[in-house]
Amino acid sequence: MLKSPSAALLLGAALLVAGPALAAGDAGKGARVFKKCAACHQVGDGAKNRVGPELNDLIGRVAGSVDGFKYSKAMTEAGTGGLVWDETTLDAYLESPRTAIKGNRMAFPGLKDADDRADVIAYLAKYTKQAAAPAPAETKTAESTAAPAAAPAATSAPAAPAAIPAHGVYHLGREATTDEVAAWDIDVRPDGVGLPEGRGTVAQGEVLFTERCATCHGDFGEGTGRWPVLAGGRDTLKADRPEKTIGSYWPYLSTVYDYVRRAMPFGDARSLSNDDVYAITAYLLYLNDVVTDDSFELSRENFTSIKLPNEANFIADDRTAEPHYANKAEPCMKDCKADVKITMRARVLDVTPESGKGNEGTTKVD
């Protein structure tokens, strides 16, 4: 099964690029660039695996092959699929780690500057014993990949005089490409507008949830520590301590899909596939007893048929009808009440930071 097509593409790129496309980097400058990497990676004498694997003898190494380092499935598969680190593959990977090998764990946005990449690769090559032949490049040219053709130069260098666009009043900005809009416009509405093609079952969702979500949200959506509770809480909205979960409070299922896809897992957003999000959403429905069959499959086709129990309980803002606002009365100035007594004191509870008590309140913010 081709689990990581992007890695295959990357490998393909390595095989295809024969010419002197890459810049010869400056290892000295690369040492400075490497500071961005050093939070997670060590290189040189005594380098150890930390958040990321050690980087000695990197050039020529099979991806995902350092003993004792726990790689993502995606990285291991890239290696078994034939990915070997060299100037070309590293350059592509470092430009955009997340898209180059989809699903890998390196939480680094990438080095957008081609010179930076060439420099840091030259720096890393110094720590490869085989006297890794430097990139077969003669000239240092910042090569741009075949990005969307319409994209203008990223930096602020004055652009060549271009035709003034016809749109609008001020004729500023440029037309967005279809791919650009598709890359960012991932929002989903209750009527299903914005849902992508895809599907996933409760059972698939359980596996994903356990792996990607349960650390914070608990195996059954019960929430660990102060992390959000996702399931349960039915019929508690009028209680002294309401439990506002997907099942007890959220009005629309589309919000679950939209939010998980754009922002979850916390700290690794946009790392789930559309199918993954369908599966996790299906599992959350199951945890909330909205569906009860673990073979249930959620898809774009049946999505809008699912209603959440609390949808009807949301109302419009009617604050101005409250008694204290409604008549906008001139307030009392003299002898407004007979007696004034203190009814509650913050000191009694004392949850103020630095009060030395170390007490905690019950309010939660997430």
Add this chain to the structure above:
Amino acid sequence: MTEKTDTKDETGPETRVETGGATSRRRFLSGSLAAGGAAMAAGLAAARPAAAEGESVITEVQDWNRYLGDGVVSQPYGVPSRFEANVVRRDVEWLTASRESSVSFTPLHELDGIITPNGLCFERHHGGTAQIEPSQHRLMINGLVDTPLVFTMQDLMRFPRENHVYFLECAANSGMEWRGSQLNGCQYTHGMVHCVVYTGVKLKHLLEEAGIKTNGKWVLAEGADAAAMTRSIPIEKALDDCLVAFKMNGEALRPEQGYPVRLVVPGWEGNMWVKWLRRLEIGDQPWQQREETSKYTDLLANGKARRFTWVMDVKSVITSPSPQAPIRHGRGKAVISGLAWSGNGRIKRVDVSIDGGRNWTTARLDGPSLDKALHRFYLDFDWDGSELLLQSRAIDEAGFVQPTKNELRAARGENSIYHNNGIQTWYVKADGTVENVEVS
């Protein structure tokens, strides 16, 4: 040398710093002892000049008066005096699971006027502070428009600019106090508000550049951060006074305030002021995003929940005296200082009570009175040293009167979390210390 050695927050008499008066008294005493000793050892005493009467900060030449201070550019970007080290944002750790999705509070009790310094503006993130190089930032407009557009920061700077002073208040400000007084300090009870002057361009200009189709009724604003924060905004508001801002108080937005560009939604809850703004989509209905369904909706006692409660209601608080800013000078002339604001416009009047709301005196509004901005009020009074129950009550230009907390609870219950604009009571004790309380 005299120096205020301890400027930490004080909450009790046992930790009170010495006032200038106490210090000088002690110095006078030690001066007397020295004189007594001199009488017994006459020879030595004759060699020393008699101690001058008065405060040594005046009678003795001080180091800063003798030796040169730092030269220019010793701080290329200036910072506050080291004696102000306690004037900082603070957080409440038990409130959140992680600091990346959390909130810090503006130290209102230490500030005056109506403008909040950039470094003290409270923070609220849902996925940490995004660090974005301006040349890598894009703002996209898509959806129901004639031409979907992409702007660079340079493009944005070429639209006509405007400057406006606005308050920004989190809808959850004072949210921890629904069940009663809980946090002892107005930084914590009211510190999710700030007010700065924004420089930016009208959202209207940007949307019209793309051309809004006639069925475009809503705008979805989206951030570029790790939460890709989104909110639906009705088109009327978007075309009215919303700004896309890149400067605050004259300088670039701070990263934690959305550098390089944020949305400004005057008078409406802070959550809508999307930071690191990267996309505006036009649609024909709201998107019902996480921040406008599961959050920022107000649960009532009857189990119903209000949604799209955008406007921030009329509100005020006395910032000093307050629990973190006790009265240190004893009886006599005292200044009550506070802030008032309303999402409905300007503040018309603020009343202050020193007896828990039995009698009220109209306070003096001072400084600029600007639409949807913080207003500063003062009440200058003689403190007789007796206990006080301080309250402030604001009235806005739309005629709305700030309600009591009990009035709010009667209408909404205690589980609303958001939009708690009830009247705050501070209990000033005879020793000048102050506590957060509620009264009958």
